[in-house]
Amino acid sequence: MTKINKNIFKAAWSYDEAPESTEHVQIKKQYDLYIDGKFVKPSKGKYFATFNPSDHKEIAKVAEATKEDVDKAVKAANRAFKGWSELSGKERGKYIFRIARLIQERAREFSVIESLDGGKPIRESRDIDIPLAANHFFYYAGWADKLEYAFPNRKPKPVGVAGQIIPWNFPLLMAAWKLAPALATGNTVVLKPAETTPLTALKLAEIIHESGIPKGVVNIITGAGETGAAIVNHPNVDKIAFTGSTGVGKYIQKATAGTNKKLTLELGGKGANIIFEDAAIDQAVEGIVNAIFFNQGHVCCAGSRLFVQESVADLVIEKLKRRMETLIVGNPLDKNTDIGAINSKKQLQTIENYIKIGLNEGGEIYQPNCKFPKNGNWCAPTLFINVSQSHRIVQEEIFGPVLAIQTFRTIDEVVEKANNTPFGLSAGVWTEKGSKIFHMTQKLNAGIVWANTFNKFDATSPFGGYKESGFGREGGLHGLKPYVKFE
Ligand code: NAP
Numbered sequence: 001m002t003k004i005n006k007n008i009f010k011a012a013w014s015y016d017e018a019p020e021s022t023e024h025v026q027i028k029k030q031y032d033l034y035i036d037g038k039f040v041k042p043s044k045g046k047y048f049a050t051f052n053p054s055d056h057k058e059i060a061k062v063a064e065a066t067k068e069d070v071d072k073a074v075k076a077a078n079r080a081f082k083g084w085s086e087l088s089g090k091e092r093g094k095y096i097f098r099i100a101r102l103i104q105e106r107a108r109e110f111s112v113i114e115s116l117d118g119g120k121p122i123r124e125s126r127d128i129d130i131p132l133a134a135n136h137f138f139y140y141a142g143w144a145d146k147l148e149y150a151f152p153n154r155k156p157k158p159v160g161v162a163g164q165i166i167p168w169n170f171p172l173l174m175a176a177w178k179l180a181p182a183l184a185t186g187n188t189v190v191l192k193p194a195e196t197t198p199l200t201a202l203k204l205a206e207i208i209h210e211s212g213i214p215k216g217v218v219n220i221i222t223g224a225g226e227t228g229a230a231i232v233n234h235p236n237v238d239k240i241a242f243t244g245s246t247g248v249g250k251y252i253q254k255a256t257a258g259t260n261k262k263l264t265l266e267l268g269g270k271g272a273n274i275i276f277e278d279a280a281i282d283q284a285v286e287g288i289v290n291a292i293f294f295n296q297g298h299v300c301c302a303g304s305r306l307f308v309q310e311s312v313a314d315l316v317i318e319k320l321k322r323r324m325e326t327l328i329v330g331n332p333l334d335k336n337t338d339i340g341a342i343n344s345k346k347q348l349q350t351i352e353n354y355i356k357i358g359l360n361e362g363g364e365i366y367q368p369n370c371k372f373p374k375n376g377n378w379c380a381p382t383l384f385i386n387v388s389q390s391h392r393i394v395q396e397e398i399f400g401p402v403l404a405i406q407t408f409r410t411i412d413e414v415v416e417k418a419n420n421t422p423f424g425l426s427a428g429v430w431t432e433k434g435s436k437i438f439h440m441t442q443k444l445n446a447g448i449v450w451a452n453t454f455n456k457f458d459a460t461s462p463f464g465g466y467k468e469s470g471f472g473r474e475g476g477l478h479g480l481k482p483y484v485k486f487e
């Protein structure tokens with residue numbers, strides 16, 4: 001087995017600070033609800049604060065939409081439906097293209113706001129979240145006038161008013177995943193971002209307004225879980241698209257059962273990342289880091305369960321630990337930062353609680369020495385070894401930078417272990433053998449299987465899960481289907 005020369009890792013680089021400027025960013029002190037083409041005050045006049053998770057400072061206040069406000073937004077969307085759905089696909093496409101271009105033009109501002117409000121490293125919001133969000137609008141704008149090619153010999157019709165509820169881990173990107181296909185197919189929308197990360201969705205409301213899209217086609221309202229529930233339960237909403245936790249997903253499925261509402265659920269995950277002994281090990285180690293530490297591990301499709309073939313396990317774990325020592329945890333706006341702030345105090349507590357559970361169950365922990373900034377929500381990248389299938393940290397979604405490592409000997413063994421989970425969202429396979437990749441993709445029960453890479457997203461490619469990870473697909477041609485009906 002290859003031995004590692006430990007000395008070469010000792011002199012890890014240190015970097016000077018390289019913070020992104022916030023001067024070009026415009027954030028209002030207070031945001032209202034975007035309903036019927038106007039920013040309007042919430043009916044009860046209540047506002048709540050959104051904070052910067054890296055210093056706990058308040059960034060802005062946003063409106064809390066009540067049941068009455070939801071009703072107003074749904075009615076506006078209902079009124080706008082006829083005009084929007086009867087517009088030619090080409091005309092609808094023009095507005096969506098315009099939104100895409102406006103996101104690109106304002107990309108720098110969007111990235112800074114995303115990192116300020118949610119805690120993710122600026123490198124990620126700048127290079128992944130925002131470009132991908134623009135990409136989704138571009139992609140679906142292209143479909144708007146080609147729907148008869150998407151569904152040959154069938155006549156796709158829009159569903160009506162779509163209620164869309166999104167989480168805090170990819171705020172703008174999730175809004176794009178929801179809005180772009182809904183608009184391309186001629187639906188109107190009421191969208192609610194998450195409580196802790198409403199600002200890029202509100203910025204998006206501003207540019208949607210700027211795009212000149214007819215009033216009421218897109219309504220963006222902020223609020224807590226109750227606002228989301230009011231959207232779900234509104235009788236004039238025709239489709240619910242939800243991304244979030246499995247718990248809330250189950251509630252929504254119950255609430256919509258027996259109604260005519262169409263439903264898609266993008267829920268949690270516990271992705272298996274599988275390293276075979278013939279994999280390019282250094283590449284795989286980078287892949288492991290990307291799979292679990294990207295976006296602080298707040299990723300539904302994170303590779304949070306690592307399976308390493310026994311013959312290379314010691315080597316992989318040692319290399320991984322060394323790599324973890326070089327990860328920079330800190331200011332999300334610093335361009336050197338690899339791991340930003342945990343999104344909320346509540347989420348940090350959840351993660352810390354899981355780390356305790358892992359220790360109490362007998363897992364062996366490793367965390368590098370990290371220097372955290374003074375305030376804010378921080379968690380060191382963490383791995384656990386000596387855990388087994390029955391451990392809670394192996395079974396349950398932690399949604400943080402915590403990796404559970406197990407080993408395996410044979411393909412059958414790893415397939416059985418990887419599939420032994422209530423979830424079925426993502427998996428990764430690392431091997432030099434193409435035939436092994438094809439074998440694994442057939443056997444793994446996951447909506448997405450990455451080969452020799454992880455956490456790669458593309459607007460043209462469908463994304464979604466099995467089992468408790470939900471149903472329905474977003475992205476690609478498949479992503480149009482939940483928003484159309486056939487006569
Ligand atoms: P969450 O608590 O389920 O919240 C998701 C959204 O639903 C938020 O906007 C939330 O509002 C709202 N909500 C809460 N209770 C509701 C209710 N009773 N009725 C309707 N809406 C309600 O999830 P989260 O903690 O924000 O996000 C993390 C979860 O999302 C993880 O489990 C992750 O795996 C999953 N996720 C899945 C995907 C995917 O594509 N499969 C992608 C990203 C994330 P508040 O913010 O005000 O609570």
Ligand code: MG
Nearest residue numbers: 050051117196
């Ligand atoms: Mg916030």
